[in-house]
Amino acid sequence: MAKEIKTIGVLTSGGDAPGMNAAIRAVVRTAIARGIKVKGIKKGYMGLLNEEIIDMEARNVSDIIQRGGTILGTARCLEFKTKEGQMKGAEICKKHGIDGIVVIGGDGSYRGAQALSRLGINTIGIPGTIDLDIACTEYTIGFDTAVNTAMQAIDRVKDTSSSHERCSIIEVMGRDAGYIALWCGIANGAEDILIPEKYDFNEQNIINNIIESRKKGKTHHLIINAEGIGHSTSMARRIEAATGIETRATILGYMQRGGNPTAKDRYYASIMGAYAVDIMLTGKTNRVVGYQHGEFVDFDIEEALQMKKSVNEYEYEVAQLMTV
Numbered sequence: 200m201a202k203e204i205k206t207i208g209v210l211t212s213g214g215d216a217p218g219m220n221a222a223i224r225a226v227v228r229t230a231i232a233r234g235i236k237v238k239g240i241k242k243g244y245m246g247l248l249n250e251e252i253i254d255m256e257a258r259n260v261s262d263i264i265q266r267g268g269t270i271l272g273t274a275r276c277l278e279f280k281t282k283e284g285q286m287k288g289a290e291i292c293k294k295h296g297i298d299g300i301v302v303i304g305g306d307g308s309y310r311g312a313q314a315l316s317r318l319g320i321n322t323i324g325i326p327g328t329i330d331l332d333i334a335c336t337e338y339t340i341g342f343d344t345a346v347n348t349a350m351q352a353i354d355r356v357k358d359t360s361s362s363h364e365r366c367s368i369i370e371v372m373g374r375d376a377g378y379i380a381l382w383c384g385i386a387n388g389a390e391d392i393l394i395p396e397k398y399d400f401n402e403q404n405i406i407n408n409i410i411e412s413r414k415k416g417k418t419h420h421l422i423i424n425a426e427g428i429g430h431s432t433s434m435a436r437r438i439e440a441a442t443g444i445e446t447r448a449t450i451l452g453y454m455q456r457g458g459n460p461t462a463k464d465r466y467y468a469s470i471m472g473a474y475a476v477d478i479m480l481t482g483k484t485n486r487v488v489g490y491q492h493g494e495f496v497d498f499d500i501e502e503a504l505q506m507k508k509s510v511n512e513y514e515y516e517v518a519q520l521m522t523v
């Protein structure tokens with residue numbers, strides 16, 4: 200028989216992402232509407248181990264849907280990767296009467312959720328990362344906001360780059376994944392897009408492209424470089440030396456992770472938060488929520504972690520076609 204859920208916890212873990220607050224709000228309000236108590240766990244698994252646990256009422260999540268970041272705070276916690284840390288976490292849940300936890304984060308955070316589930320605490324994960332690199336879902340909380348923020352910043356750099364007839368290398372976030380770079384590459388009309396999934400580290404190709412695009416009469420040359428490739432500043436120096444064209448690097452950095460979430464991030468995060476609570480109340484545990492083919496779905500965490508995802512070949516090809 201499924202365990203009766205009377206009180207749930209909610210935490211955010213790993214890198215923050217705009218829209219996490221909308222998800223927290225939805226978890227709190229759905230649970231309350233269903234007659235369940237909610238506790239907020241601050242600073243991810245670290246806050247759980249330090250017992251930074253607060254009661255959450257409907258009014259505690261007023262006026263947060265439009266705010267970036269996470270009101271609960273987030274952290275990376277090495278101790279939670281150990282068996283002892285996980286057992287301590289499960290004991291603390293039991294001490295506070297927490298029957299289940301909604302974990303908003305990425306793949307690493309789901310590993311922690313999986314450990315808690317094995318120790319008798321029901322867990323449901325929600326995908327929260329600006330990188331879009333969670334395989335079981337076409338949508339992750341924060342990507343839409345981050346890519347729009349980056350796109351707007353790049354538009355501005357492009358204006359000045361064109362005026363000065365410069366080449367610009369703009370580095371966007373994405374340590375292991377090139378989704379932000381690919382989307383900006385297409386949305387900003389970049390001449391080159393360097394992503395970890397595809398880049399062959401042949402800088403001579405980029406240099407040839409720049410020379411070719413000058414011959415075609417282009418006044419700028421925009422290169423979107425993913426953080427996973429990095430080295431934008433030294434790349435700019437080498438390109439300028441090889442082409443004789445002034446080249447500047449701009450690293451957008453953490454500004455991409457903050458700011459007010461877009462309507463899409465508020466909406467999807469709200470549905471995912473509610474969905475996570477509702478499936479937990481049906482007795483499910485060790486699941487992660489996803490969005491696929493127009494529907495909200497859920498998977499076993501192990502199954503989700505085994506899935507693979509990469510950039511779409513056709514979309515990448517279209518990005519190249521746009522540079523003629």
Ligand code: ADP
Nearest residue numbers: 213214275276279280304305306307308310311
């Ligand atoms: P993300 O959730 O965005 O992938 P991390 O990989 O940094 O971010 O993971 C966030 C946190 O989840 C870690 O700091 C740690 O507390 C917990 N975590 C990560 N991997 C594991 C693991 N293998 N077992 C238990 N907890 C983990």
Ligand code: F6P
Nearest residue numbers: 214328329330372373374426456
């Ligand atoms: O996962 C989101 C992300 O912003 C990555 O794109 C980036 O590499 C990483 O987080 C940076 O993390 P930190 O906050 O630890 O510097």
